[in-house]
Amino acid sequence: MNGRSSDASRGGRLRFDGWIAGLGTASGTRIVLGHWPRSPFGPFSDVMLERPDGERLLLAPTRETADFISGTYVFDTVRVVPVGVRVVDDVWSVTAGPLDLRFTTGRRRLLGLLLCAVPGVLAGRPGWSVLTSLPARVLLPGVRTRGSARAGRREWYGARDLRPIRTVTGVFEGDDLGAAAPVVPPVRFGFGSVPRGPALTRVTTTVAVEPE
Numbered sequence: 097m098n099g100r101s102s103d104a105s106r107g108g109r110l111r112f113d114g115w116i117a118g119l120g121t122a123s124g125t126r127i128v129l130g131h132w133p134r135s136p137f138g139p140f141s142d143v144m145l146e147r148p149d150g151e152r153l154l155l156a157p158t159r160e161t162a163d164f165i166s167g168t169y170v171f172d173t174v175r176v177v178p179v180g181v182r183v184v185d186d187v188w189s190v191t192a193g194p195l196d197l198r199f200t201t202g203r204r205r206l207l208g209l210l211l212c213a214v215p216g217v218l219a220g221r222p223g224w225s226v227l228t229s230l231p232a233r234v235l236l237p238g239v240r241t242r243g244s245a246r247a248g249r250r251e252w253y254g255a256r257d258l259r260p261i262r263t264v265t266g267v268f269e270g271d272d273l274g275a276a277a278p279v280v281p282p283v284r285f286g287f288g289s290v291p292r293g294p295a296l297t298r299v300t301t302t303v304a305v306e307p308e
C-alpha cells in the first residue's frame with residue numbers, strides 16, 4: 097500500500113477532487129461515475145451501477161479503491177476491473193470491465209453558471225456544504241451535500257459546476273442499456289442520490305474516516 101492510500105487507514109479527512117456523472121437509461125439501469133484526477137489514492141475512476149432488479153454493483157480499478165469505496169457505500173457486488181475514462185470536448189467515454197459507456201454533456205444552465213463562481217478552496221470546506229444543504233434539497237430533490245456513511249464515516253460535497261447529460265449509449269454484459277433517462281428510482285448506494293435529471297457535476301468530496 098502506498099503512502100497516499102495508507103492515509104485512509106490512519107483516519108482523518110480525505111479529499112477527492114473531480115467529477116460525478118449520474119444518469120439513468122431506458123433499460124432501467126442507473127449509473128454513477130466518479131472520475132477523480134486528485135485523490136488520496138492518486139488519479140482513478142470508479143463506477144457504481146444499480147440494475148433494474150435492485151442489485152448494486154461497484155466497478156473499481158484496484159483492491160485498495162474497491163475496499164475504501166465499499167467501506168463507505170453499500171453494494172451487493174464488488175468487482176475489481178480496469179476503469180478507463182476519456183474526455184474529448186463534451187464527449188465522455190468510459191470502459192469498466194463489462195461496461196462500455198459513452199455520454200455527451202450540454203450547455204450549463206443557470207445553476208451551473210452560479211456554481212462555477214464557487215472558489216475551489218471554499219467548495220472543499222465542510223462548512224460550505226452545510227450552508228448549501230437546504231438549497232440543494234430544494235433545487236435538486238434527492239441530492240444531499242452532507243451525511244453519514246458506513247463505518248462511522250461522514251461526507252461533505254462541494255459542487256463547483258453542473259452540466260446536463262444529453263445523450264447516452266452503453267452496453268453492460270453484452271446488453272444494450274438504451275437511451276438516456278431520469279435516475280428513477282433514485283440510486284441507493286449511500287445517504288443521498290444524484291440529480292433526477294442526468295447530469296455531470298464538478299465536485300470536491302471530503303470524507304471523514306475513523307482511525308482503524
